[in-house]
Amino acid sequence: MFSFSPTHGQSMAECHADLLEAACALTDGEPDGIANMANVAALIWQFLPDLNWAGFYRLVEGELVLGPFIGKPACIRIALNQGVCGAAAATGETQLVPDVHAFPGHIACDAQSRSELVVPVLRDGRVIAVIDLDSPSPARFAEEDARGIEALAGAIAARI
Template structure:
């Protein structure tokens, strides 16, 4: 049975602890849905000031909602729309301090004010995105980005 431990220390130390917990959850499991569900729950319940954490999977045409924690979400996102679409189409992490200032932002949850979206790319192919929303403006910084990119990479590596 998995038990999450309380994160402590500096932000980089906390992300190192969270990554270790994530790897423990992923160990020996290769199913993308199961792993996405567990990682969404782990991150949502471990980090403060989040109102949505989850995955969107690329179906060859658009992003389709996968496992998540938070309020019901937009089901389909075109690659040219919103922060998730920008991350998917550019294959670069998008860190947005104020989603209301982001051109084409899709407001799935009106409470969201900032967002971080990590593209999930395996062997050069887009798999989807790992999306985090916060009700606080400017919630995500470079340390959050680095830590969450490492967690997303662990998810990709578990796919085999």
């Protein structure tokens, strides 16, 4: 069995690079998308500090449907353009939100969440899912996090 874990004291850039490498190694050759999303959600949780939710919403028949995640129970279905996840899915653009309470239409699945990063997963130019990260800390996510999760989304798009 593999042991995937971040190195103590590493920079966020190194952490994202190691997360990407671990996700690619763990999903390589596995055809089951749900299993791959579950393992990637677990890796995100393990590698990135200060999260209270990490996981996927899958685009199914024009709406987002809850996929594998780690955290408190969450909304099962989200309409496109609703909340941060719906905005990311509708636009195909990363949503980096330092204060979720200031985001119009934010969906508060966990009242403890203060900031959010949502990255669309694109396959053949179409959104197939989003990776959703929530933190109890305001402004937890930086552009470096967005770029790291975008790289992860690109790497696993064909595997989920």
